Amino acid sequence: MASFKPTKIQVYPKLGEKVTQDTLYWKNYKAPVQIKEFGAVTSIDFSPVTPHNFAVTAFTRIHIYGPFSQEPVKSFTRFKDTAYCGRFRSDGQLLVAGCEDSVVRLFDVSGKVALRLFKGHTKAVHLTDFTSDRYQILTGSDDYTCRLWDIPNATELTTYREHTDYIRCGVTSKLNRDLFITDKRYNIFILLRALIHKPYIIFNHGGRHVKVWDLLKGGQPLVSLKNHHKTVTSLALSSNGQRLLSASLDRHVKVYNTTNYKVVHNFDYAASILSLGLAPDDESIVVGMTNSILSIKHRKKQEDSKEIAGQQRRRPSYRVFVKGKNYVPKQDDYLVCKPVKEHLAKYDKQLRTFDVSKALDTALGTYIRFRKPEITVAVIKELDRRGTLKNALAGRDERGLSQLLNFIIGNLVDARFTPVLVTAAEMILDIYKSVIGQSPVVDRQLLRLQDLVEREIDFQKELLEVLGMLDTMFASSLPRKEVPCSGIGRSNGLTQGEPSTSKPQLQVT
Numbered sequence: 001m002a003s004f005k006p007t008k009i010q011v012y013p014k015l016g017e018k019v020t021q022d023t024l025y026w027k028n029y030k031a032p033v034q035i036k037e038f039g040a041v042t043s044i045d046f047s048p049v050t051p052h053n054f055a056v057t058a059f060t061r062i063h064i065y066g067p068f069s070q071e072p073v074k075s076f077t078r079f080k081d082t083a084y085c086g087r088f089r090s091d092g093q094l095l096v097a098g099c100e101d102s103v104v105r106l107f108d109v110s111g112k113v114a115l116r117l118f119k120g121h122t123k124a125v126h127l128t129d130f131t132s133d134r135y136q137i138l139t140g141s142d143d144y145t146c147r148l149w150d151i152p153n154a155t156e157l158t159t160y161r162e163h164t165d166y167i168r169c170g171v172t173s174k175l176n177r178d179l180f181i182t183d184k185r186y187n188i189f190i191l192l193r194a195l196i197h198k199p200y201i202i203f204n205h206g207g208r209h210v211k212v213w214d215l216l217k218g219g220q221p222l223v224s225l226k227n228h229h230k231t232v233t234s235l236a237l238s239s240n241g242q243r244l245l246s247a248s249l250d251r252h253v254k255v256y257n258t259t260n261y262k263v264v265h266n267f268d269y270a271a272s273i274l275s276l277g278l279a280p281d282d283e284s285i286v287v288g289m290t291n292s293i294l295s296i297k298h299r300k301k302q303e304d305s306k307e308i309a310g311q312q313r314r315r316p317s318y319r320v321f322v323k324g325k326n327y328v329p330k331q332d333d334y335l336v337c338k339p340v341k342e343h344l345a346k347y348d349k350q351l352r353t354f355d356v357s358k359a360l361d362t363a364l365g366t367y368i369r370f371r372k373p374e375i376t377v378a379v380i381k382e383l384d385r386r387g388t389l390k391n392a393l394a395g396r397d398e399r400g401l402s403q404l405l406n407f408i409i410g411n412l413v414d415a416r417f418t419p420v421l422v423t424a425a426e427m428i429l430d431i432y433k434s435v436i437g438q439s440p441v442v443d444r445q446l447l448r449l450q451d452l453v454e455r456e457i458d459f460q461k462e463l464l465e466v467l468g469m470l471d472t473m474f475a476s477s478l479p480r481k482e483v484p485c486s487g488i489g490r491s492n493g494l495t496q497g498e499p500s501t502s503k504p505q506l507q508v509t
Helices: 021-026 302-312 315-321 346-352 356-363 366-371 373-386 389-393 398-411 418-435 440-477
Strands: 033-036 041-046 054-058 061-065 074-076 083-088 094-099 104-108 114-118 125-130 136-141 146-150 155-160 169-172 179-184 187-192 200-204 210-214 220-225 232-237 243-248 252-257 263-268 273-278 284-289 293-298
Touching: 021 252, 021 263, 041 284, 054 083, 054 284, 061 083, 061 094, 083 125, 094 125, 094 136, 104 136, 125 169, 136 169, 243 273, 252 273, 346 356, 346 373, 356 366, 356 373, 356 389, 366 373, 373 389, 373 398, 373 418, 389 418, 398 418, 398 440, 418 440
Parallel strands: 041 083, 041 273, 232 273
Antiparallel strands: 033 293, 041 054, 054 061, 061 074, 083 094, 094 104, 104 114, 125 136, 136 146, 146 155, 169 179, 179 187, 187 200, 210 220, 232 243, 243 252, 252 263, 273 284, 284 293
């Protein structure tokens, strides 16, 4: 007796994203390291100098982590209330931070106590940053003011009162010491100290979009990126400036190509993202979330993969394992192999015992039906090949028939499954046409099936019309070529010099 052959599950091409160089580059990170902070992580800033430590601002503390440390290498806890916006100076030696108590604190990275206290704001300070000359600090507060401070003398230099709302974020230019950018809800202020009469330019940002402006053209908008559906909280540039990263409360980090501003990659996280940091060499991506989790991804290195491979390899057993692997058998050699035990799926075991109805029920299970519909279609196709599909479809109650119709409706217009499911749908109509009108649930599904088929037929007709139009356009756009007819008379189709064999016609006068 021949052995039972399992149901052949056809492998369909996966409809996924196209693998590009960006996909390979941004996927080349290890599994994230997650660290629990004391509160929501509101700010992440990398030191510009090696080894590129990064400062994490969360609740009343600022922790400094090394590139690969899971514990803080330094902590600043001398805050009376919630700390904000801890940022490094360009030499990596000083760190500035704001606080809910309106005091701005300046720290030496190698020390513990604050070097300077800048007092002047009347409400919480959410924005702090160093100017490009390293000797001044820009701050922004909920008191609607931006202030410029001198570090050596710990004095206030300038106060900007043009804002009419809370100042929650901003940055100083790393190239021009007189250029600052601050945010007022949905407007962006460009502060220019060089302009006397009107030292600012206002851009109407609006909404939850990422917008790019050209300052050299008077603030001309270049592009508006609408890929997030919630508020964008943080931005970062890659090391070469050719990729822009945006983080949002929608739990996604988008990577854009700065040439055409198209999304080239996407990172997903478990909670809303408040802050994002990218190492200057792109070796680490650090994300702070609302659930107080700090997620750190490190780039994979070739040395790491080689080390892991070396740890997994056991030299003596490995040599024994591969012994004879590349041996080529000779003509007189006999191949002796152990019988392979065949493991059948549940539906195959039921098909083997001719329980066709139970086999179809198994293939219609919740997991298989939704996650692997190709298995359900393969079982239906196998039943049809055996000639037992009608027996498997018949005798079903309202629940079983409804489940089957739901699967057909959900996958009928899939080009991969249509030939098989159309046959099953026709059999269902033939079997259950006598009971139509007895179940409102089944009747509604049959109406849905009818509407689906009619709409698909209309789509196919429109598609054929479009294809006909395209064929006509392509045919008319092709250059016409004359077929060479050497030695053939164009008037009568005879070779030149060949006498005609047709009889002359008589003319009656």
